[in-house]
Amino acid sequence: MAKLQGFDFWNNTLKAARFVVAPMVDQSELAWRLLSRRHGAQLCYTPMLHAQVFVRDANYRRENLYNEVCEEDRPLITQFCANDPEVFLEAALLAQDYCDAIDLNLGCPQMIAKRGHYGVFLQDEWELLEKMIRLANEKLSVPITCKIRVFKEIEKTVCYAQMLEKAGCQLLTVHGRTKDQKGAMTGIASWEHIKAVRKAVNIPVFANGNIQHLSDVERCIQETGVQGVMSAEGNLHNPAIFEGRSPPVWEMAEEYLEVVKQYPPCTLSYVRAHLFKLWHHTLQIHQDLREELAKAKNLEGLADVSKKLRLRCQDVEEREDSLPFPHWICQPYVRPVPKEPVANGNSQGSEVKKTVCQKRALEDSDGSPDTLSKNKQKKRSRNPNKNFCPEQKPKYIKCEQCGNPKGNKCVFNLCRGCCKKKAYKEVADCPSHKTFFQPNVSQVLCESLEKRQISVFSQLLLHA
Numbered sequence: 508m509a510k511l512q513g514f515d516f517w518n519n520t521l522k523a524a525r526f527v528v529a530p531m532v533d534q535s536e537l538a539w540r541l542l543s544r545r546h547g548a549q550l551c552y553t554p555m556l557h558a559q560v561f562v563r564d565a566n567y568r569r570e571n572l573y574n575e576v577c578e579e580d581r582p583l584i585t586q587f588c589a590n591d592p593e594v595f596l597e598a599a600l601l602a603q604d605y606c607d608a609i610d611l612n613l614g615c616p617q618m619i620a621k622r623g624h625y626g627v628f629l630q631d632e633w634e635l636l637e638k639m640i641r642l643a644n645e646k647l648s649v650p651i652t653c654k655i656r657v658f659k660e661i662e663k664t665v666c667y668a669q670m671l672e673k674a675g676c677q678l679l680t681v682h683g684r685t686k687d688q689k690g691a692m693t694g695i696a697s698w699e700h701i702k703a704v705r706k707a708v709n710i711p712v713f714a715n716g717n718i719q720h721l722s723d724v725e726r727c728i729q730e731t732g733v734q735g736v737m738s739a740e741g742n743l744h745n746p747a748i749f750e751g752r753s754p755p756v757w758e759m760a761e762e763y764l765e766v767v768k769q770y771p772p773c774t775l776s777y778v779r780a781h782l783f784k785l786w787h788h789t790l791q792i793h794q795d796l797r798e799e800l801a802k803a804k805n806l807e808g809l810a811d812v813s814k815k816l817r818l819r820c821q822d823v824e825e826r827e828d829s830l831p832f833p834h835w836i837c838q839p840y841v842r843p844v845p846k847e848p849v850a851n852g853n854s855q856g857s858e859v860k861k862t863v864c865q866k867r868a869l870e871d872s873d874g875s876p877d878t879l880s881k882n883k884q885k886k887r888s889r890n891p892n893k894n895f896c897p898e899q900k901p902k903y904i905k906c907e908q909c910g911n912p913k914g915n916k917c918v919f920n921l922c923r924g925c926c927k928k929k930a931y932k933e934v935a936d937c938p939s940h941k942t943f944f945q946p947n948v949s950q951v952l953c954e955s956l957e958k959r960q961i962s963v964f965s966q967l968l969l970h971a
């Protein structure tokens with residue numbers, strides 16, 4: 508049968524899915540996808556998989572895709588990060604029989620993506636992207652889709668989307684944030700950009716960003732004209748988001764734990780992370796259980812903590828059920844508003860505007876103290892004088908050979924590694940690096956004493 512394309516693919520294979528669970532590393536695993544589907548999600552993505560590792564490592568393939576195959580988990584899109592057309596194709600060929608489409612991640616803005624040269628860091632390499640998508644579209648039996656971030660300029664974003672469509676992309680997810688809107692500077696996504704892309708291409712478009720309630724989904728579709736809406740953090744904090752319900756957290760937590768048991772194995776750290784997100788608000792109050800949750804060694808341990816949280820909530824519920832937003836109700840995670848306005852002005856979503864969300868600072872941001880990433884905030888709490896401004900960092904004198912900082916008093920003006928090599932080669936000492944090759948006087952005395960003792964001892968033996 509001929510491969511379905513664009514709207515036919517969306518209508519038939521994806522069954523015109525409107526409610527989509529985002530690809531989420533360590534979080535959109537099978538159990539979570541199944542839970543989300545039970546509560547209204549119509550399409551899910553696997554977490555991002557690394558194409559090169561997928562090709563070379565059979566265990567990685569089994570653990571992250573093959574062993575997760577399950578009838579109820581369709582339609583499913585497998586997402587890869589890749590930067591080489593051949594490798595991407597090879598990985599996609601190995602995955603295509605286990606899913607309904609292959610997605611290329613062009614949105615990841617994190618440091619790890621920068622180092623690995625993938626995700627949003629391919630945003631300017633149109634020729635390479637064109638090649639990757641064209642080859643995949645030609646050779647795969649399932650459609651190829653892309654998930655992108657926007658450029659600051661709407662026109663450039665539109666041209667980018669058109670280029671991807673022309674290369675063979677059959678469905679486009681547009682995350683309405685730029686490459687720099689990450690960590691503490693996440694801010695609001697621009698639906699203006701998404702709307703412009705929707706108008707300019709002839710393939711289905713999913714909008715991503717600013718989705719915290721079902722009302723956001725409906726407004727987004729109305730304002731942008733997209734086919735569907737993708738949620739990541741909104742879904743993690745309320746897996747029933749697409750039902751338009753805000754159930755008690757324990758209902759979702761217990762159902763999730765049941766699914767985990769039913770579909771083993773599920774990595775314990777994923778389960779723990781889900782429980783931390785679900786119970787986020789309650790754990791602000793019952794801080795003592797936070798540590799217990801962090802330290803639980805197995806699924807039963809995690810379930811026990813979850814149960815304790817439920818009992819405490821139910822206890823409080825009876826006494827304080829007049830609270831407008833009780834902490835035990837699934838609800839979005841509201842982050843503090845960044846002090847600086849976000850570059851991307853034209854953003855929508857009245858409810859979202861009130862609850863501006865800054866994403867977790869997973870990636871290193873290099874901003875001011877107001878916008879320090881979580882990692883840097885932790886470092887700052889350990890050392891209040893820590894300075895993250897690159898200009899104000901102390902300047903080190905460089906090793907003459909490799910450019911690393913040189914040892915303070917190194918006699919060769921080198922770093923430890925280079926100094927050791929030089930000292931060894933030249934049989935020379937560097938007291939500052941404690942490398943000694945020239946025997947000193949006491950060493951010589953010791954050695955000769957030792958020799959004398961040995962010879963006396965051997966003579967005694969001879970005469971014995």
Ligand SMILES: Cc1cc2nc3c(=O)[nH]c(=O)nc-3n(C[C@H](O)[C@H](O)[C@H](O)COP(=O)(O)O)c2cc1C
Binds near residue numbers: 612614740741
């Ligand atoms: C825990 C977590 C993991 C994520 N992993 C991925 C990923 O594997 N691939 C990807 O394209 N985006 C990933 N993202 C980004 C989301 O898919 C989404 O684009 C982003 O969170 C914005 O959507 P939201 O406003 O609904 O959270 C991740 C986000 C979160 C919170």
